Amino acid sequence: MRMRLSTAAAGFLLLAGIGAAAAQDVVIAPEQETVIREYVKKQPLASVKIPGVELNIGSTLPETVELHEVPDTEYRYVVVDNRTVVVDPGTRKIIKIIE
Template sequence: MRNTLILAGAAALMTLAASAHAQETVIIQQAPVATQSTIVVPAPVETYVMQREVRSVPYEGDVLVGRVIEDPVELYPVDGYDNYSYTVVNERRVIVDPQTRQIIQIIE
């Protein structure tokens, strides 16, 4: 009987200790990481851009999605798609938002 009481008391103490330890645990939740939106360019736009012969323009810096192509670089409209323009910079064809001049896709 004495062993049972000691065992029960030890179990109760261990349970209390675990509860006290759990109360000291802090859970930190991180906010979701925001990533740049993916824009799906219609296949006919890509085909149109690939079929056009346009002289490549040298451009300082990396050609990256999200980069704004400054004014001296000429943008060409995509027939039938007013929301897309294109150009070729550093030998890379890029599809550009004509309002913001931001690169939305690089065609490899």
């Protein structure tokens, strides 16, 4: 009986971890993505270099990188290595890379 409880508890914790990871994913609504794409096209920024940071969804940008507001959204953006990245300002994590 004790073994079953341990197995069940381990399974529950594993599933809880998967659920928490999925909850951290940020999904931008299509309407907001259109607003973001149009805005960054009209407001180009100079590209910056950030040594040691890989440009991937989920990568965190350092506090030294200035993020720029996208009006009518909760997101910020910056151009890194000539690629526009959309960032969650609360976590500074990259949530979208606009090619």
